[in-house]
Amino acid sequence: MSSALATTPAALAPAQLKNETAIELIDMNKWYGEFHVLRDINLTVKRGERVVVCGPSGSGKSTMIRCINRLEEHQKGRIIVDGTELTNDLKKIDEIRREVGMVFQHFNLFPHLTILENCTLAPIWVKKLPKKDAEEIAMHYLRRVKIPEQANKYPGQLSGGQQQRVAIARSLCMSPKIMLFDEPTSALDPEMVKEVLDTMVSLAMEGMTMICVTHEMGFARQVANRVIFMDAGQIVEMNTPDEFFKNPQHERTKLFLSQILH
Amino acid sequence: MTTADASSFPTPPRVDAGPAYVSRTTLAPSPPPYSVVGPVAWMREHLFTGPVNIALTIIIGLLLAWIIPPFLRFAIFDAVWSGANRDVCIYTPERTAVGACWAFIWDRAAYFTYGSYPVAERWRVNVFFALLAIGVVWLLNLKAPRRDLGGVYFFVVLPILSYILLVGAPWLGLRNVETNLWGGILVTIVCSAVGIVVSLPLGILLALGRRSTMPAAKLISVIFIEFVRGVPLITVLFMASVMLPLFVPDYLQPDKLLRALVGIALFAAAYMAEVVRAGLQALPRGQYEGAMAMGLSYWQMMTLVVLPQALKITIPNIVNTYIGLFKDTTLVVIVGIFDFLKTIEAARIDPTWGAPTVSATGYLYAAIFYFICCYLMSSYARGVEARLARADKR
Numbered sequence: 001m002s003s004a005l006a007t008t009p010a011a012l013a014p015a016q017l018k019n020e021t022a023i024e025l026i027d028m029n030k031w032y033g034e035f036h037v038l039r040d041i042n043l044t045v046k047r048g049e050r051v052v053v054c055g056p057s058g059s060g061k062s063t064m065i066r067c068i069n070r071l072e073e074h075q076k077g078r079i080i081v082d083g084t085e086l087t088n089d090l091k092k093i094d095e096i097r098r099e100v101g102m103v104f105q106h107f108n109l110f111p112h113l114t115i116l117e118n119c120t121l122a123p124i125w126v127k128k129l130p131k132k133d134a135e136e137i138a139m140h141y142l143r144r145v146k147i148p149e150q151a152n153k154y155p156g157q158l159s160g161g162q163q164q165r166v167a168i169a170r171s172l173c174m175s176p177k178i179m180l181f182d183e184p185t186s187a188l189d190p191e192m193v194k195e196v197l198d199t200m201v202s203l204a205m206e207g208m209t210m211i212c213v214t215h216e217m218g219f220a221r222q223v224a225n226r227v228i229f230m231d232a233g234q235i236v237e238m239n240t241p242d243e244f245f246k247n248p249q250h251e252r253t254k255l256f257l258s259q260i261l262h
Numbered sequence: 263m264t265t266a267d268a269s270s271f272p273t274p275p276r277v278d279a280g281p282a283y284v285s286r287t288t289l290a291p292s293p294p295p296y297s298v299v300g301p302v303a304w305m306r307e308h309l310f311t312g313p314v315n316i317a318l319t320i321i322i323g324l325l326l327a328w329i330i331p332p333f334l335r336f337a338i339f340d341a342v343w344s345g346a347n348r349d350v351c352i353y354t355p356e357r358t359a360v361g362a363c364w365a366f367i368w369d370r371a372a373y374f375t376y377g378s379y380p381v382a383e384r385w386r387v388n389v390f391f392a393l394l395a396i397g398v399v400w401l402l403n404l405k406a407p408r409r410d411l412g413g414v415y416f417f418v419v420l421p422i423l424s425y426i427l428l429v430g431a432p433w434l435g436l437r438n439v440e441t442n443l444w445g446g447i448l449v450t451i452v453c454s455a456v457g458i459v460v461s462l463p464l465g466i467l468l469a470l471g472r473r474s475t476m477p478a479a480k481l482i483s484v485i486f487i488e489f490v491r492g493v494p495l496i497t498v499l500f501m502a503s504v505m506l507p508l509f510v511p512d513y514l515q516p517d518k519l520l521r522a523l524v525g526i527a528l529f530a531a532a533y534m535a536e537v538v539r540a541g542l543q544a545l546p547r548g549q550y551e552g553a554m555a556m557g558l559s560y561w562q563m564m565t566l567v568v569l570p571q572a573l574k575i576t577i578p579n580i581v582n583t584y585i586g587l588f589k590d591t592t593l594v595v596i597v598g599i600f601d602f603l604k605t606i607e608a609a610r611i612d613p614t615w616g617a618p619t620v621s622a623t624g625y626l627y628a629a630i631f632y633f634i635c636c637y638l639m640s641s642y643a644r645g646v647e648a649r650l651a652r653a654d655k656r
Contacts (some may be wrong), residue, residue, distance in 0.1 A: 031305030097557035111572050121566060122556035138273055174556060 017258040020047040021080075022178055022209045023068060028077035030063060037063050038074070039233045047177075048145045052220040052241075054257060055230035063181045064230070068211070069100045082177055088157065092244045096127060098234030107163045109155040109170070115142070116151040119170045127174065129144065134173070141169040145199050146199040162193025165199055172203075217261060229253045309529035336361045336619075337626065339400030345369065351617035363615070363622040370609045374627075377445015377600045386427045386436065387448050393423060394455065402642060404649070417459065426454070447631070449519070452522035453526055453601065458584050460527035465534025466573075472539055483535070490532035495593050498525045507567040522594045531589045539578045541572035574650055581643035584649065585636045603628055 025046040030189035036181045038060045045051055053061045066072040067079060070086055079086040081096045109118050123129045129137070138164060142148045145165035147158075154198040155163055164184055182198065185193045197219050204210060204223040214220070220227050220241055227244040229237040229252075237244070237253045245261075248254045282288075297303055297438045340361030342351050351363035367374070376384050397420045401410035428448075429439035444452070471483030490498065502525035509516060516524075545568060553563040573580070595604040606624040609615065 069555055071554060094557055094559065097555060100555075102555040104552065106546075106548050108548035108555075110552065110567050111570075112574070122558060125562050125566065126557045126559075148398075170556070194627065240381060 001004070003166065007250055021045070022047045022049070022082060023211070024078070024080040025068075026063075026078040026080070028064075028074050028079060029069065030067065030072065030074045030076075031059075035250075037233050038067070041077070041235060043228070043235065045178075045209060045211065047209055049209045050208075050223050050227045051212070051226050053211065053213045053228045053230060054215060054217075054220070054256075055228075055236075059230040060233040062182050063228050065102075065182060065211050065213055068178075068180060069097050069102055071102075081255060084113040091236065094126075097175060100178045101169050101176035102180045103171055103184045105162070106186050106248050107155070107160075107167045107187075109163055109167055111155050114154055114159070115147075115166050118155065118166060119173045122170075123154060123173050125246050138169070138173050141172045142166070144172070144202075145169045146195075153178060159192060160188045161195045164192075164196045166187065168196075168199055168203070178209045178211075181210065181214065183213050183215075187217060215260060229256065231256075263302075276394075280620075312361075315623050327345045332626045335359075335621075336375050338362075346617050348620075351615070351619060353618065360617070361618055362626060363617055363619050364623065366615045366617070366623055367627050370605075373609060374602060374605050376448055377442040377447070377605055379439060379448065380443065383437070383439055384428075386439075390424050390427050391451070393420060393427075394451070403612065404646075421459075424452075424576045441517050444519065445465070446530060446603050446605040449594070450518075450591055450602040453523060453594060454584075454588045457530045457587045457591070458478055459540045461530035461534045461583075461587070462533035462580070464527070466538050466569065468531060468535035469538035469542060472535065473542055487532045487535050490529055490643070491536070495526070495590050496596055498529050499593060499597050501525070501561050518597065519599060522599055526587070526591065526594070529590075533586075534580070537576050537583055538572065540579065541574075541576035542568065544575055548654055570655065577646055578643055581639055585639050588635060588639070593607060 003114060009046045010104065020158040021044055023043070025041050026044040028119050029036070030117040040062060043051075044176070053065065054237075061073055067086075068081060082099050083209055084092055084096055086092065086096060108113075110121070113121065116135060116138055120131065123134040123137060125130055129136075139148055139151065142151055145168055147162055147165055147169075150158060150162060151168070155166065158166065168184075184200070185196050188196065196218060200210075200212070200219065201223055210223075212219070212224075213214075224241050226238060227241050228235055229244070229248075231252050237248065237250050239249075244253075245257065285626075296439065297306065307318060307432050310316050310495050338361070340359045342360065342363050343367050345351065345365035346369065351360055353360060358427045372381075372384070376387050379387055397412070397416040400406050401416045406412060426434065426436065428439070428444070429434045430443070432438060468483045468487055472487065473478040474483070499522055502521040503518060506521060549571065554568040558566065592601055593600065594601050595607075600608065606628050610621045610624045
C-alpha cells in the first residue's frame with residue numbers, strides 16, 4: 001500500500017504544526033445503556049495535526065470520532081472543538097458541525113440529488129451562500145478530487161471510489177477546519193482504495209487537521225503525526241508512526257499489528 | 263471463417279483458405295421457429311404452460327363466457343337509452359326484455375352531479391370542476407411548466423377561489439348557497455379533495471412528531487394517531503356532527519359539511535402518518551447522519567434530504583390511502599350529507615322512475631364512476647413508480 005502513496009515525507013514534517021489546540025477530549029466517557037463504550041478518553045489534537053486511529057472492531061474508534069461532531073452524545077467529561085465546548089446547546093452543536101467535516105464509510109451521499117447538488121446543499125442552506133458562488137466552490141473541489149466531469153450525474157451512477165471522493169469534496173465545500181474520516185476506504189473495492197487515499201494525502205499535505213479511523217497502515221506511516229491504538233473503549237497506546245510500528249509497547253498492540261501487517 | 267469473427271476466443275489466423283466445404287462467411291441468423299415468437303408462442307407461454315395453467319385458462323375462459331354476454335345484454339343491447347319517465351323502462355307486452363335504464367341516469371344526471379344546488383348557480387360548480395382539473399393536471403404532470411406556481415395555485419389560490427365560488431360571496435354578486443343544498447359528485451369531490459390535500463401535510467407532521475425525541479410532540483402524535491386509528495370513520499363523523507354540537511354553543515356551531523370535512527381530514531391524516539413513518543424508517547441512518555454532519559438544521563434535514571426520499575418510496579402506499587379515503591367519503595351519508603352514492607339512492611326510490619332495472623342501473627353507474635376515479639389514481643401511481651424505478655437504476 002505504501003508504494004501507492006509515493007509522497008515525500010518531508011512535506012509532512014511536524015514543523016507545520018502550530019501550537020494551537022484544535023480538538024480536546026478530557027476524561028470523556030460514553031455508555032450505550034449499561035455498556036461502557038468509551039472510558040476516560042484523553043486526547044489533544046493540535047491544529048494541522050494528523051492523527052490515525054486504529055484498533056479492533058468494537059473498540060470504540062468510530063464512536064469516539066462521532067462524539068466530536070455530536071453524532072453520538074457523550075455522558076461524562078468534556079469535548080472542546082475549536083475552542084467551543086460541546087454541550088446540549090443546539091446552536092453550539094450546529095456551529096461545530098459547520099467547522100468539522102466528516103467522511104463516512106458508506107459515503108452517505110444523497111441519492112436524489114446530483115453530485116453538484118450534493119456539494120452545494122449545505123453551503124447554500126447552512127452558510128447562506130448564493131447558488132452561483134456555491135456552485136463555483138463545488139466545482140473547484142470537484143476538480144481537486146478529479147471528477148468535475150461527473151457533476152451532473154447522480155451518486156448511483158458513480159463507482160464507490162468516485163462516490164467517496166465526492167463525499168470528501170462535499171465536506172470540503174463547507175471549508176471545514178477539521179476533517180474526520182470514519183473508515184473511508186473500508187467499503188471500497190481494493191482497486192479504488194488508492195484514489196481515495198491519494199485525495200486524503202493531498203489534503204493532509206495542505207495542512208488540514210485530520211482524524212482518520214482507518215486500517216490503511218501505509219497511509220498511517222506516510223501522513224500521520226501520531227497513531228492511536230484503541231481497545232475495549234480505551235486509548236491503549238499513542239505514538240509517532242515510526243515508534244508505533246517499530247516498538248509497540250503493549251502486548252495488545254503487538255498482537256493487533258502482527259495480525260494486520262503480514 | 264476469419265479471425266474477425268464474433269467469437270471471443272482468440273484463434274490463430276488461418277493461412278490457407280481451407281477446404282472447399284468450409285464456409286468463408288458468417289451465416290445469417292436463422293429466423294426463430296414458430297414456437298418462439300408470434301401469438302401462438304405468446305399463448306403457449308402465458309396461457310398453456312403446464313396442466314394447472316391449462317386448467318385455469320379453461321375455467322376462466324368458461325367463467326368469462328358465462329358472465330360477459332348477459333352483462334353486455336343488460337348494459338347495452340337491451341338497454342333503454344332515452345325517455346322522460348318510468349314508462350320507457352317497464353315491461354310491456356311488446357317489451358319483454360328490459361336492460362339498463364340509462365334514460366334514468368340521463369334524466370337525473372344533473373342531480374347526481376350537483377345535488378340540490380340551485381339550478382341558476384350550477385355554473386359555479388362547473389367552474390370549480392374546471393379549476394380543480396387545471397390544478398390537478400398542472401401539479402401531477404411532471405413535464406408541466408412552472409410546477410412551483412402550480413403548487414401555489416393548488417394549495418393557496420384554488421381553495422380560496424373554490425370557497426368563494428361554492429359557498430358564495432354576496433359582495434361579488436354570488437349569492438350564498440347553504441351546504442345542505444350541495445350534493446352528488448360535487449360533495450364527493452369536495453370531501454376527497456379536502457381529505458387528500460389536508461391529510462398529507464398533517465400526516466407528515468404527525469409522523470415526524472411520532473419519531474421526534476421531544477416527549478411532548480411524540481406523546482401528542484402517538485395519542486392522536488392511535489386514538490383516531492382505533493375508531494371507525496363512522497364514529498369520527500358521528501362525533502363531529504352529533505357530539506360536537508352538545509359541547510359548543512349554537513352561534514359557534516360550525517357548518518355540518520365543514521364538520522364532516524374536518525372529521526375525514528383528521529381520520530385520513532392518522533393513516534397517512536403511519537404510511538409516512540414507514541418511509542422515514544426505511545431510509546438508512548446514514549442519510550440522517552450525512553445531513554447532520556454537514557450542519558443542516560432539523561427542518562432543513564427533513565425537507566431537503568429525508569422527506570424527498572421517504573415520500574418517493576411511499577408513493578404507492580400514499581395513493582393506496584387516497585383510494586381508500588375516496589371511497590370512504592360515501593360514509594358521510596351517515597350524518598345526512600347527500601354525497602354521490604346517496605343521490606343515486608334517493609333518485610332510485612323516486613316513483614317517477616319506479617321501474618324494475620332502475621336500481622341496478624343506478625348502482626352500475628356509481629360503480630363505473632368510482633372505478634374510473636380509483637383506476638386513474640392507481641394508474642398515475644404506477645406511472646410514477648415506473649419512473650422512479652428507472653431513476654433508481656441509473
